[in-house]
Amino acid sequence: MSLTEDESEPPAEDTQSYGRVGVTFGDVGTTSLKFNVSSPVNKGEYIQIAHPNIGWVLGQIDKIERQSDLSVDKAEELNDGKEVDIDDTVIAKVNIIGYRDEKDLLRVPGNPFRAGEPVYLAEEELIREVLGLKEDKEGAYIGKLRGHDIRVSMNINTIAQKHLSVLAKTGSGKSYTAGVLIEEMLKNDVTMVILDPHGEYSSIAKSGSPKSSENFDVEPRGYGEKLNEFSPNPDINPNCQPLKFTFRNMDTKEVLEMCGLNKRKTYISSLEDAKSKLAASHGEFTVSEIIRLLKNNEEGGSTTLIKGLERLKEKNIFAGKGTRMDELVNEGRASIVNLKGTPPDMQGFIVDKIARSIFELRKREKIPPLIMFAEEAHNFCPQRGKVECSDTFRTLASEGRKFGLGLGIITQRPAKVDKNVLSQCNTQIILKVTNPNDLKAIEKSVEGMTKGMKKEIKRLPVGEAILSGAGLSEPLLVQIRPRESKDGGESICVI
Ligand SMILES: Nc1ncnc2c1ncn2[C@@H]1O[C@H](COP(=O)(O)OP(=O)(O)O)[C@@H](O)[C@H]1O
Ligand SMILES: [Mg+2]
Numbered sequence: 001m002s003l004t005e006d007e008s009e010p011p012a013e014d015t016q017s018y019g020r021v022g023v024t025f026g027d028v029g030t031t032s033l034k035f036n037v038s039s040p041v042n043k044g045e046y047i048q049i050a051h052p053n054i055g056w057v058l059g060q061i062d063k064i065e066r067q068s069d070l071s072v073d074k075a076e077e078l079n080d081g082k083e084v085d086i087d088d089t090v091i092a093k094v095n096i097i098g099y100r101d102e103k104d105l106l107r108v109p110g111n112p113f114r115a116g117e118p119v120y121l122a123e124e125e126l127i128r129e130v131l132g133l134k135e136d137k138e139g140a141y142i143g144k145l146r147g148h149d150i151r152v153s154m155n156i157n158t159i160a161q162k163h164l165s166v167l168a169k170t171g172s173g174k175s176y177t178a179g180v181l182i183e184e185m186l187k188n189d190v191t192m193v194i195l196d197p198h199g200e201y202s203s204i205a206k207s208g209s210p211k212s213s214e215n216f217d218v219e220p221r222g223y224g225e226k227l228n229e230f231s232p233n234p235d236i237n238p239n240c241q242p243l244k245f246t247f248r249n250m251d252t253k254e255v256l257e258m259c260g261l262n263k264r265k266t267y268i269s270s271l272e273d274a275k276s277k278l279a280a281s282h283g284e285f286t287v288s289e290i291i292r293l294l295k296n297n298e299e300g301g302s303t304t305l306i307k308g309l310e311r312l313k314e315k316n317i318f319a320g321k322g323t324r325m326d327e328l329v330n331e332g333r334a335s336i337v338n339l340k341g342t343p344p345d346m347q348g349f350i351v352d353k354i355a356r357s358i359f360e361l362r363k364r365e366k367i368p369p370l371i372m373f374a375e376e377a378h379n380f381c382p383q384r385g386k387v388e389c390s391d392t393f394r395t396l397a398s399e400g401r402k403f404g405l406g407l408g409i410i411t412q413r414p415a416k417v418d419k420n421v422l423s424q425c426n427t428q429i430i431l432k433v434t435n436p437n438d439l440k441a442i443e444k445s446v447e448g449m450t451k452g453m454k455k456e457i458k459r460l461p462v463g464e465a466i467l468s469g470a471g472l473s474e475p476l477l478v479q480i481r482p483r484e485s486k487d488g489g490e491s492i493c494v495i
Pocket of ligand 1: 168169170171172173174175176177462463464480481482487
């Protein structure tokens, strides 16, 4: 078979010989092949091989195995100290990734490679070209391809349009990685709302330590000038602006639910009467004013209702005039909703109010397009059971993209997140996961993951991730870049 004379024709043998790692043998396919390993290579490494009609094609080692003729009997002889001849060969199995055609589309060959064809370690230029890892102006620089000096960026618009999930067990670096993404988005003036149950993201305002940035071209930097922080508990979180909701805008039935009362007709009518009286005389009013009015009521207000409202008042999340959502969302900036110290039932309510208002305002284009990150998302959109914001998250996941509202789901329990929400997240950052149910949930939601990669998820060290979607042609193993800003999740030492 003769080779075509085009530019992609493989160069003469000697120019590549430094990186030659073996030769194909046995059954050689179009999308997978095997080669005997003549120089050390590792699982996950990229290789290149010449195809008779195409030129260089990129592949990745999915499995390596030493095959030997050592039988159990002979192993026993070895054990007894006898000398035994062992014939062995190391075999690597390759998944073919493909090549770029004249339209720059990723393709795999239509007919097989040759048997006996040399296999080489891939040159960085070919890896960049085939994987589409060119510099992207709208890219979020997440880290480097594992084992290579090649930057990996994810397209920010695609992330926003197709939703994102960051999945990993506790302590594997979810919050750290989400922080990297948020830094990149702030650099690109992306508007964000960050739902932060533990107050981990406040530290993005501060600069990180300089020594952590070697090899990644990362300069320490804080983003204080691009962050606003809100909290229902400014007493606990003193750097935050207060986050309050307008009591007048509350639905009566919702108020009763929050008071822990059933929706009895008498409660509904007393509360509605009191609300309309105060609205007529004051316009704005507080929970205290409702309580006062009910206490002064000639017929004597229901003590149960009054007690319920007193409990609600203690939660301290209502005001005559609440925080306006178009003040919470700021163009080109991130607003952290710091829920540290807020009880879980109130968190669900607060998140629901915010998410619903943002969605409504986005529909009417009253606020700029934005991305909403939800940390510990399994609490806001659980697969089993229901919380206040369950339905809202489903709606955002299925309809948000039409209105320029992207979702970023961060969770340590992918299996416990509503499948309807998770399946809509087409960009994934997966760090170490070991729970079998979580692994199953991930496998179902990620396309193009090889068997080798599935196994790899369980063994990923802290700081490494599998990236999928967002303009990447296929899932990639990436070393996450160091943070520019201070890491808010650093473990606390007890000694
Ligand atoms: N890419 C990384 N480089 C360096 N340290 C990291 C990286 N990712 C995580 N860490 C560290 O690992 C620990 C756990 O990270 P964290 O983001 O809090 O995990 P998670 O949110 O998944 O529980 C933290 O101490 C953090 O500083
Ligand atoms: Mg975390």
